[in-house]
Amino acid sequence: MLGIETSCDETAAAVVDGGTTIVSSVVSSQVDLHARYGGVVPELAGRAHVELLTPVVADALAQAGSDETGRGIDAVAVTHGPGLVGSLLVGVAEAKALALAWGVPFIGVNHLEGHLFASLLEQPDLGWPLVVLLVSGGHTLLVEVTAPGTYRLLGQTIDDAAGEAFDKVARFLGLGYPGGPAIDVAAEAGDPAAFDFPRSLVAEGYDFSFSGLKTSVVNTVRQHPEATTEDVAASFRQAVVDVLVVKARRAAAAVGATAICLAGGVAANSLLRRRVEEACAEDGLRAFLPSRSLCTDNAAMIAAAGWWQLQRHPGGSALDLGADPNLRLPDVGRAETGLTAPEAAAAG
Numbered sequence: 001m002l003g004i005e006t007s008c009d010e011t012a013a014a015v016v017d018g019g020t021t022i023v024s025s026v027v028s029s030q031v032d033l034h035a036r037y038g039g040v041v042p043e044l045a046g047r048a049h050v051e052l053l054t055p056v057v058a059d060a061l062a063q064a065g066s067d068e069t070g071r072g073i074d075a076v077a078v079t080h081g082p083g084l085v086g087s088l089l090v091g092v093a094e095a096k097a098l099a100l101a102w103g104v105p106f107i108g109v110n111h112l113e114g115h116l117f118a119s120l121l122e123q124p125d126l127g128w129p130l131v132v133l134l135v136s137g138g139h140t141l142l143v144e145v146t147a148p149g150t151y152r153l154l155g156q157t158i159d160d161a162a163g164e165a166f167d168k169v170a171r172f173l174g175l176g177y178p179g180g181p182a183i184d185v186a187a188e189a190g191d192p193a194a195f196d197f198p199r200s201l202v203a204e205g206y207d208f209s210f211s212g213l214k215t216s217v218v219n220t221v222r223q224h225p226e227a228t229t230e231d232v233a234a235s236f237r238q239a240v241v242d243v244l245v246v247k248a249r250r251a252a253a254a255v256g257a258t259a260i261c262l263a264g265g266v267a268a269n270s271l272l273r274r275r276v277e278e279a280c281a282e283d284g285l286r287a288f289l290p291s292r293s294l295c296t297d298n299a300a301m302i303a304a305a306g307w308w309q310l311q312r313h314p315g316g317s318a319l320d321l322g323a324d325p326n327l328r329l330p331d332v333g334r335a336e337t338g339l340t341a342p343e344a345a346a347a348g
Contacts, residue, residue: 001310002076002098003303004057006091007083007111008137009033009040011052014299015064015073019117019148019307020124024063025300027293028052035177039167046086053094060299070102075316077306080108081327082138088323096319105316107306112329114301115263116145118294121304126288131257133248135272136264137163137180140208141329142247144255148308152331154251155206162240163266165210169217169236173229183233184269190234194227195220197239199246206247213239237271245275252285259286267295 001019005012014025030048034040058068066072078095081088092108099106115134119126131154134141140157160168163180170179175186197216200209217236221227248260260280266272273289280287294301310316 001303001307002057002060002070002073003109003299003301003306004053004076004078004091004095005111005114005297005299005302006049006053006087007079007081008087008297009045009048010297011049011056012297012299012302013053013057013060014303015060015066016121016300016303016307019304019311020120022121022300023065024060025293025298026056026060026063027296027298028056031178038171038177040084042084042086045084046090049087049090053090057094057098070098070104073102073104075099075105075107075306075310076102077107077109077303077309079111079114079302080317080321081324082111083323083325085323085325088325092321092323099316100319105310105314106319106321107309108317108321109302109305109309110327110329111297111302112139112141112327113149114305116143116151117148117304117308118263118290118298118301119261119288120148121294121300122290123288126261127258127286129255129257130259130261130286130288131248131252131255132261132263133244133267133276134263135162135244135266137161137167137266139264140210140244142206142251143329144251144257145261149312151329153329154255155208155247157208157210159209159211160214162208162210162244163264165214165240166266168214169233172218172221173232175229175233180266180269183237184271186230186233187237187271188234190228190230190232192234192238194231195235197235199239199243202243202246206251208243208247210240237269241269241272241275244272245279248276249279249283252283257285259288261288262290263295265296268292
């Protein structure tokens with residue numbers, strides 16, 4: 001399976017075998033291009049994808065022992081949403097062209113579903129059910145997964161995503177872009193108890209809210225100009241992670257999960273990874289923490305999700321499938337498959 005990912009500012013292509021084995025994975029980052037603006041500029045991102053995608057795909061194919069003829073490629077999977085519409089269109093157009101040229105199925109993949117499959121690339125024996133905490137620049141979700149492709153949305157952000165809050169706070173503190181890694185580095189040298197920032201909705205259900213926390217950081221810094229950037233970063237990071245971990249633990253207990261799995265760019269955060277491991281050890285659960293290269297946007301997870309999707313729908317997607325920048329993660333469970341969770345897992 002050839003996977004293509006162009007939902008935002010990473011141009012990526014990968015070849016995955018059997019839904020679990022990464023044969024090749026190439027990612028071309030646009031961080032330097034957007035850093036001067038403090039965030040992703042959609043028009044620049046789309047133009048960069050146009051320039052970069054074909055050579056990135058060629059590199060992934062060459063590393064997998066294939067070429068422009070598509071030798072050994074059985075299908076082409078691509079992110080068709082959510083994301084920046086201009087960026088998505090570049091990937092979708094290339095994937096359709098390759099699928100038509102090679103005479104293989106074309107598969108449109110939900111970017112969020114791709115993140116749910118990232119851990120399967122390193123841990124094929126995950127065990128079910130599990131709770132996935134998907135935290136990125138655009139999304140913060142809690143998802144119950146009872147089998148590959150069988151999941152239920154438990155909660156999501158009602159305003160800013162956690163990664164978006166990291167970027168905005170980092171910009172306010174003058175730490176640069178991308179904000180997540182910058183905050184993480186600064187926080188390691190600060191005192192997480194220096195400021196008691198709010199933990200919004202921490203005791204209420206599974207939804208998240210980080211807008212108020214961001215505003216609290218801004219107001220606190222203005223009221224305490226003597227505060228060090230490191231202390232503010234550490235206290236902010238602590239507040240975000242506290243809410244994420246508390247809700248993930250509560251969800252895991254409620255659905256009888258055997259594990260908590262991290263996904264998305266913020267899953268690379270060092271404190272979040274430590275806290276999830278500690279929480280799982282205390283609760284008798286397994287913790288699945290994808291390598292940092294699989295936390296951020298990549299095409300291997302898209303290829304993996306595409307492989308599992310092809311097992312359920314052998315014909316793939318219709319060629320008139322378009323880019324959908326507002327695509328949501330639907331509940332896909334027993335009602336669709338007609339199977340129990342164990343049967344669905346066995347059937348793929």
